[in-house]
Amino acid sequence: MKAVRELLSKxxxxxxxxxxxxxxxxxxxxxxxxxxxxxxxxxxxxIRLAVYDxxxxxxxxxxxxxxxATGYFTVIGYVDDPRELGAVLDRGGATLAVHIxxxxxxxxxxxxxxxxxxxxxxxxxxxxxxxxxxxxQITAGYAESIVTERLARIGGINVPRVSAETRIWYNxxxxxxxxxxxxxxxxxxxxxxxxxxxAAIVREKEAGTIEQILVTPIKPFQFILxxxxxxxxxxxxxxxxxxxxxxxxxxxPLRGSVALLFxxxxxxxxxxxxxxxxxxxxxxxxxxxxMTAQFFIFFPFLFxxxxxxxxxNMPPVIQTLTYGIPLRYxxxxxxxxxLKGVGxxxxxxxxLALLIFGVGILxxxxxxxxxxxx
Amino acid sequence: MTQxxxxxxxxxxxxxxxxxxxxxxxxxxxxxxxxGEIFGFLGPNGAGKSxxxxxxxxxxxxxxxxARVGGYDISTEPDRVKENIxxxxxxxxxxxxxxxxxxxxxxxxxxxxEGAQFEERRQWAIEMAGLRxxxxxxxxxxxxxxKQRLALGCAVLHQPPIVFLDEPTGGVDPVSRRDFWDLIxxxxxxxxTVFVTxxxxxxxxxxxxxxxxxxxxxxxxxxxxxxKSKLERYAIYEVVSENPVDAxxxxxxxxxxxxxxxxxxxxxVSTDASTGSDAEIRRTLEQGNIGISRIQRISPSxxxxxIQLIAEESEK
Numbered sequence: 001m002k003a004v005r006e007l008l009s010k011x012x013x014x015x016x017x018x019x020x021x022x023x024x025x026x027x028x029x030x031x032x033x034x035x036x037x038x039x040x041x042x043x044x045x046x047i048r049l050a051v052y053d054x055x056x057x058x059x060x061x062x063x064x065x066x067x068x069a070t071g072y073f074t075v076i077g078y079v080d081d082p083r084e085l086g087a088v089l090d091r092g093g094a095t096l097a098v099h100i101x102x103x104x105x106x107x108x109x110x111x112x113x114x115x116x117x118x119x120x121x122x123x124x125x126x127x128x129x130x131x132x133x134x135x136x137q138i139t140a141g142y143a144e145s146i147v148t149e150r151l152a153r154i155g156g157i158n159v160p161r162v163s164a165e166t167r168i169w170y171n172x173x174x175x176x177x178x179x180x181x182x183x184x185x186x187x188x189x190x191x192x193x194x195x196x197x198x199a200a201i202v203r204e205k206e207a208g209t210i211e212q213i214l215v216t217p218i219k220p221f222q223f224i225l226x227x228x229x230x231x232x233x234x235x236x237x238x239x240x241x242x243x244x245x246x247x248x249x250x251x252x253p254l255r256g257s258v259a260l261l262f263x264x265x266x267x268x269x270x271x272x273x274x275x276x277x278x279x280x281x282x283x284x285x286x287x288x289x290x291m292t293a294q295f296f297i298f299f300p301f302l303f304x305x306x307x308x309x310x311x312x313n314m315p316p317v318i319q320t321l322t323y324g325i326p327l328r329y330x331x332x333x334x335x336x337x338x339l340k341g342v343g344x345x346x347x348x349x350x351x352l353a354l355l356i357f358g359v360g361i362l363x364x365x366x367x368x369x370x371x372x373x374x
Numbered sequence: 375m376t377q378x379x380x381x382x383x384x385x386x387x388x389x390x391x392x393x394x395x396x397x398x399x400x401x402x403x404x405x406x407x408x409x410g411e412i413f414g415f416l417g418p419n420g421a422g423k424s425x426x427x428x429x430x431x432x433x434x435x436x437x438x439x440x441a442r443v444g445g446y447d448i449s450t451e452p453d454r455v456k457e458n459i460x461x462x463x464x465x466x467x468x469x470x471x472x473x474x475x476x477x478x479x480x481x482x483x484x485x486x487x488e489g490a491q492f493e494e495r496r497q498w499a500i501e502m503a504g505l506r507x508x509x510x511x512x513x514x515x516x517x518x519x520x521k522q523r524l525a526l527g528c529a530v531l532h533q534p535p536i537v538f539l540d541e542p543t544g545g546v547d548p549v550s551r552r553d554f555w556d557l558i559x560x561x562x563x564x565x566x567t568v569f570v571t572x573x574x575x576x577x578x579x580x581x582x583x584x585x586x587x588x589x590x591x592x593x594x595x596x597x598x599x600x601x602k603s604k605l606e607r608y609a610i611y612e613v614v615s616e617n618p619v620d621a622x623x624x625x626x627x628x629x630x631x632x633x634x635x636x637x638x639x640x641x642x643v644s645t646d647a648s649t650g651s652d653a654e655i656r657r658t659l660e661q662g663n664i665g666i667s668r669i670q671r672i673s674p675s676x677x678x679x680x681i682q683l684i685a686e687e688s689e690k
Contacts, residue, residue, distance in 0.1 A: 006483035010469070010476075017471050208465035212529075215431045215461040216484045217453055 003218045007226025011200065015230070025196070029188045029238045033245045036184045040308075041176035044130040049073045050094035052082050057105035064098070066138045073134070085119055095121050096131045108146060170339040178253065181246045182338040183307045186330045188242055189265060190272050191298060193235040197276030198289045201227055206285060220370045228273045232266070239265050246338075255341025261334070264351060268330045270358025277365040301327040326357040384409045384536050384567035385430065389439035392425050399425040401590040402439060407569060407583070409535075412562050414581030415571040416680070422590040423571040427540050430569070431461045444536055460534040464541040466525040470514035474505050477513055477528055485532035499527030502557065519550030526557060530566070537561060539570040543577065555580055575676045584676075586683060593687050598676055605674040605682060608632055608644040611652055614668040615641070615659070624662045625655065635681050642672075644682055 015021055049067055053060050067073040076094055079085060085097040099117035107114045118135050120128040171178045204210040204227075213223060239262065246252045254261075275297055283289035302308060304318070305327035311319055322328050329350040336342045336350075344351060385407035392400040400422040407413040415423045428434040430443055432452035441448045444458035468477050478499050482492050500506055503523035505516075513521065522542065530537055539558070543551045555577065562568050570581070578584050579598050586594040586601070594601055615621040618641050622634040630649040635642050643655060652669050659666055674682075 002486060003484050006480060010472070010480045013476060014469065014471055207470065208463060208467040209469060211433060211463060212461070212467035212481075213484065214433060215456055215459065216481075217456045217486075218484055219453075 004226045011230040033242045037181045037250050040180040043176045047073050047131045048076045048094045050088040050097040051078050053100045054102040055104035059105035060100045089121050177250045181250050181252045182334040185242045186334045193272040194276040197231045198279040199286050201280035202286050202289045256337030267354045271326045274362030274365045281369050329353045386442045391438040393437045403592045411582040412568045414578045414584045416578045417587030421587040460529040460537040462529040464544040466521045468513045473510050475509040481528040482531050495531050503527045518546045536567045601679050602674050609647045610674050611643045612640050612672045615666045621664045
């Protein structure tokens with residue numbers, strides 16, 4: 001084992017000496033989690049609203065005020081011509097446009113049906129959908145308030161009302177950050193450990209030092225251990241850093257056991273190091289290794305793991321595919337631990353899947369690496 | 375150890391073959407390397423020299439055949455083989471981002487050297503490579519010759535009885551090349567068996583035994599002197615002519631000429647020793663109206679041997 005220790009200390013010496021590597025290892029994950037924590041959000045806020053008010057009454061003004069009162073809408077301007085609403089949407093100046101017809105106040109007052117027009121920029125389907133939902137709720141609320149007001153004026157009539165009291169569990173404010181940041185932790189752990197371990201091995205190939213080591217009595221598994229152990233340690237340090245940012249900066253609740261989280265990170269690292277080793281055996285240069293990792297591992301993992309798109313919304317065939325993506329299980333584990341605070345009693349199937357993937361991928365990669373040598 | 379002591383041969387190769395798909399890189403090679411000698415593996419690029427050395431070092435498994443290095447079978451006892459060899463390739467496999475000292479420490483550590491023994495070997499390597507005072511220099515800042523000597527030092531830190539050097543002087547200036555051969559002589563004089571591949575013919579002259587490799591086959595084996603004596607049935611003439619290209623063309627057509635080849639400003643003609651003569655060459659060229667300024671019989675160089683043997687091999 002002295003040989004492994006020797007390899008380890010050499011590896012850390014090289015990492016310390018590489019002026020680009022150290023900041024990359026320590027700073028990049030923190031920067032990434034901060035950037036992604038803000039950018040990877042599906043919250044819809046600051047919806048830009050354009051208004052054409054043909055009625056110019058206090059009723060129409062109070063209707064528009066209901067939009068701004070929610071905090072989600074900003075009125076970017078009133079237009080004088082209904083055709084201009086289309087132009088504003090075209091320019092991307094507004095996400096939503098509302099057309100209030102003439103006689104709005106009169107019709108509301110006399111109880112005639114009122115037809116409003118809402119125009120949404122559907123090029124971003126998600127935002128359009130959510131904005132229209134908000135707008136529909138606001139309109140319904142406005143209508144209800146009129147009814148209640150008039151009933152109150154008439155007095156004495158009780159209208160039966162059914163209402164649902166909703167409570168949202170785990171992420172009551174429906175903050176995107178709470179959902180996305182734990183996923184970002186998983187993503188960073190995967191990217192860092194896979195690329196660094198692959199690069200570290202391929203670098204020895206490029207320099208020819210791998211041959212020099214393999215003519216020594218050192219065993220291939222000792223070499224692999226000496227190469228992968230440093231990145232296991234670094235991976236764990238990164239998890240700590242990124243967790244710190246998630247909790248301290250984004251106030252993401254970490255409700256589950258921190259020890260269990262680290263333990264399961266270790267389980268996931270088996271898979272990522274195995275993938276890194278595999279990439280290193282099929283790549284001759286570091287560039288090749290990076291490309292291979294990006295296109296054949298990171299992209300499919302990113303899109304099929306449930307990190308970006310909810311798996312439940314995918315067509316059945318694709319959903320089946322996601323079971324072959326180890327990151328999928330780890331994302332479920334991380335979100336479960338962060339938001340629900342559950343433990344192994346719930347997460348054991350995911351943990352088991354990770355164990356199987358980890359042992360399988362690492363085992364095959366080690367075998368492949370040794371075969372390449374022979 | 376006893377097995378080694380009683381064994382006259384450091385390397386025994388029997389029918390060693392390596393195929394990559396349909397390509398035969400090494401074609402049933404058999405030869406022995408005596409203990410303590412400098413054994414030169416000579417041949418053009420792509421002849422199979424490196425593949426052979428890589429098999430002997432346990433980096434590559436043979437397709438067929440067997441070999442024993444230091445008394446251990448390369449297929450069944452690769453770990454014992456690795457304990458007994460040092461290996462250095464043309465790439466001077468050092469860590470460029472580590473210092474001289476750190477490289478020595480790392481390779482020493484991997485070979486399990488410790489304490490006083492390590493300290494002694496460390497001093498030896500620094501002294502041998504001429505790097506005293508440069509211990510803390512980053513390896514990437516060293517010139518080719520220094521890197522080469524440091525690489526050799528790292529490869530033999532554990533004092534292996536057998537050293538394999540794969541094109542160790544590639545890309546190094548002539549002075550460094552000569553210095554390096556002094557180091558090889560030193561190793562050999564201390565009893566180390568040195569197995570070295572090269573495509574420099576002048577380097578091959580320094581070897582006790584030369585194996586000539588061409589297209590994966592060993593086409594000749596022996597000391598430089600004995601290889602040259604293979605050309606006894608040929609007489610070799612050095613000719614200086616104003617029109618060497620036409621002269622060579624013309625001579626090549628004569629039945630008594632075996633081979634012509636250009637050598638600097640002159641060219642060499644190998645003739646059948648019984649039928650060819652300088653008078654014959656002179657007469658032939660005069661008939662072809664090609665003037666010659668000098669003709670002289672010479673003793674064959676290794677290059678002549680090399681060219682002749684490869685020509686014979688190609689004809690087969």
